[in-house]
Amino acid sequence: MEQSPPLGIVILAAGKGARMKSDIAKVLHQLAGRPLIHYVIEQTRGSQPEKTVVVIGHHREAVKAALAAYPVETVVQEPQLGTGHAVQQAELQFDSFGGDILVLSGDVPLLRQETIAELVRVHRETESVITILTALLEDPAGYGRVVRNRDGAVQKIVEQRDATPAELTLNEINTGIYLFKSELLFARLHALQPDNAQGEYYLTDVVVMATKEGLPVQAVIAADPLEIEGVNTVEQLQEMERNYLSRV
Secondary structure (H helix, E strand, O other): OOOOOOEEEEEEEOOOOHHHOOOOOHHHOEEOOEEHHHHHHHHOHHHOOOEEEEEEEOEHHHHHHHOOOOOOEEEEOOOOOOHHHHHHOOOHHHOOOOOEEEEEEOOOOOOOHHHHHHHHHHHHHOOOOEEEEEEEOOOOOOOOEEEEOOOOOEEEEEOHHHOOHHHHOOOEEEEEEEEEEHHHHHHHHOOOOOOOOOOOOOOHHHHHHHHHOOOOEEEEEOOOHHHHOOOOOHHHHHHHHHHHHHHO
């Protein structure tokens, strides 16, 4: 029986979370008495990752202390120049890795292990270089949109601020959760350019590069849009806690 390639995980947790109106790092805000970042790490246990790297920045020492009980490594993103730049900081930790790398957001605590397993399954069965977790939302405002071609394959992901009026009508959104073949990921990260409204290095541009090269890019739609929601405000966190407690 052929052995599956190893799985590595990068968790993006460097953000300040200014809209939370708090001096606490966003990933340390609590959901039902526990930091958001703890839920994200525990989501991955069923996938048996070989290595987990958490990208930290704002209040890095406090975040690092909150991670002390977990078998993870940390790297620092300073300054914070976008999602692509964040993942670049983990490159040395995955030197000669040769597996798949799952990129997660540190403020998305309700993602189910079953969804991660499905993402990995589809990625490997289709031999894709990138597999994106997407969701269908009635109100996609604020999210990057997934643009597919006529055959239904992923063509690109466009951030809302960079989207055309036609692209803004799409309701399939990028969740910010991806699975990459590691060799493709780090090679393309070095080619990123900050040619966008924010002047940042977008991880989504790696998807554009892959599709332009004709490489297979797959998307998996999350069964429940609630599980992919992130936290940007105190009100969102309160609503998320109500959703979480209703499921426990």
